[in-house]
Amino acid sequence: MLNTIFLLDVLLLAIIPLASVKTAKELSLIIHCLMFLIALCLWPLGSIVKISTITGGYGDILEIFWALRFNVDMVSYPFLLLTTLLFPFCIIIYWNHKKEDMKGYLLTMTIIHLLLVIIFTTTNLFIFYISFEAILIPMFLLIGKWGYRERKILAAFQFFFYTIIGSFFLLMGILYIYYTRGTTDIEILYITKFSNNEQLFLFIAFFASFAVKIPMFPFHIWLPEAHVEAPTAGSVLLAGILLKLGIYGFIRFSIPLFPYANSYYYPLIETMAITGIIYSSLSTICQIDLKKVIAYASIAHMNMVVLGLFSHSIIAYAGSMFMMFSHGLVSPALFISIGFLYDRHNSRLIKYYSGLAHLLPLFSIFFMVLTLANFSFPFTSSFVAEFLILLGLWDTSPFATIFASSSVILSLLYSLWLMNRILFGPISPYISSHNDLVWRELNILLPLMFIILFLGILPNYFLSFCIFQI
Structure with a gap:
């Protein structure tokens, strides 16, 4: 069922530029509602659902594609459910706005949705980081283009630079893990031990990025400005989902991988x-x-x-x-x-x-x-x-x-x-x-x-x- 959510997102990206504005709006709303219903159907399926999107023999390319495995468990499921729940409302909010802006808005929302689904389901640290950073671009456009007031560009840049600077430390931590452990697969890293000194360094590297996203004091300066200048749908996504990326990072990576550093x-x-x-x-x-x-x-x-x-x-x-x-x-x-x-x-x-x-x-x-x-x-x-x-x-x-x-x-x-x-x-x-x-x-x-x-x-x-x- 998770594969269906990915396919529906990709289908929307292909259809929206070709369809009329009215058709694009209706299809987008229907498909986003279907995504929520599919996510809701995962509720009673038990503790873990795993999907592997790439199989077969493609030599060296397979090793790269193998990073695209996706996982839904009881950690990621609440985040996935919340994501798919809020997007139909974001479409309805903008329903009666200017027609010339509508297709671009729908494309931006679909890209954000796809990236969020990847963030909450990937089992690979590197894919998580790429999606974690890629979501900055459509969110920058959402605030900068569809924001309300003159300071919207400043707010978009604040959001972008605060997050990208914090994520630099996350990248350093991921590269260190890859060069010392030879993998970024989270399921392997869960059974890998890090020394106390390594945990202290890696925890700070991860914490710097996730704390900005939440945001924790004193990294909170960007949030009020972004909310004020963002359109209503942008504020919905920021408050409802984007702030949760840091929480998800703590739960998925920092807490289980670095237990000594958590206490320290x-x-x-x-x-x-x-x-x-x-x-x-x-x-x-x-x-x-x-x-x-x-x-x-x-x-x-x-x-x-x-x-x-x-x-x-x-x-x-x-x-x-x-x-x-x-x-x-x-x-x-x-x-x-x-x-x-x-x-x-x-x-x-x-x-x-x-x-x-x-x-x-x-x-x-x-x-x-x-x-x-x-x-x-x-x-x-x-x-x-x-x-x-x-x-x-x-x-x-x-x-x-x-x-x-x-x-x-x-x-x-x-x-x-x-x-x-x-x-x-x-x-x-x-x-x-x-x-x-x-x-x-x-x-x-x-x-x-x-x-x-x-x-x-x-x-x-x-x-x-x-x-x-x-």
């Missing part, structure tokens, strides 16, 4: 993560742009995920995976909601909006539920995730738990402050029109809100399949 560097990681949580939460309160509020909140949530991953607690690890998936639903849904406001009023300034509950009741219901989920209100997926992280963290580091718990209070403050300012109070004099959500917009927000509430009430559906079968 844990105080450093713990300090960086707690600093990131507190700093970004306080920064969120100071923002005047709706997108920057959600962007800084994302930094706090992702640093909480890192704190749980390296805590040496299976409960905190489970919470981190849950938080990763939950954040990939809540944050994109909030960016989509803000995008709907921007489409109507061409402003993301908080002071521009007030009293929306009187004018846009449907929008206000969705925004309120998503805001509650953003600060981990009970019966939402984020509550289960954050509770598990703090519960597991207490067993290993009570001191860190106390500081990390500050995020609960701070997220409550900035979330309620934001919701109160834009939904309640007197109606803003700046709002001249008040069109509520249309059917297309409801089709985006309803499924996301349903999944957030469903996983908050029945979290075992995620935990049993995607965590405890590893």
Whole structure:
């Protein structure tokens, strides 16, 4: 079934340039929805599904092509499912925009989708690195071409250079592994031992790249700017999937390959993560742009995920995976909601909006539920995730738990402050029109809100399949 996802992506790349705009949009939406259904069908198949795409005898070429083996297990599956889930929404978001831009947009989205599927399924470090870097190009175009404001080029360059500089260290680490171990196949490396000194060097090489992608403090500067300048679909991909590439790298490579370094560097990681949580939460309160509020909140949530991953607690690890998936639903849904406001009023300034509950009741219901989920209100997926992280963290580091718990209070403050300012109070004099959500917009927000509430009430559906079968 995984082969089918690759074939559908490649088919889209071939069809879109030849088809009319209307046909390209419809085919793209249908195929991206099929990709999600195929990924969803992998859910009950068990712990491991492996596919080898190259067989036969081609001499020396076979050794190169053998790197193109793909693997879906309970580590990569949540990331793959989240990827295929969000792309149909990214197509619907841009449905009514300018026709001359549509084909290029669809091609860019398909290339990003294909690269993400390769990243989350390859068993080869070198192929992972190539895809990890290649995704910068379409994301640069997405921000630079389809962004909203004049600073979009600067934001695209910031995103590009921060990531490419961090990834230079990852390349050095991969080359060292290849020249000393003779392979970059992750399944072989899992049973290969690295000396303590090697682990210390390699962990930093990998960490430098993954920490920028998450992003951890102090490598977070590029994210708020990229979110503000990116189109709504770009923010959805950044918050929902791109930030998860660093988390996936830690889980797939750093944690299993370098156990000694994980323990050695844990105080450093713990300090960086707690600093990131507190700093970004306080920064969120100071923002005047709706997108920057959600962007800084994302930094706090992702640093909480890192704190749980390296805590040496299976409960905190489970919470981190849950938080990763939950954040990939809540944050994109909030960016989509803000995008709907921007489409109507061409402003993301908080002071521009007030009293929306009187004018846009449907929008206000969705925004309120998503805001509650953003600060981990009970019966939402984020509550289960954050509770598990703090519960597991207490067993290993009570001191860190106390500081990390500050995020609960701070997220409550900035979330309620934001919701109160834009939904309640007197109606803003700046709002001249008040069109509520249309059917297309409801089709985006309803499924996301349903999944957030469903996983908050029945979290075992995620935990049993995607965590405890590893």
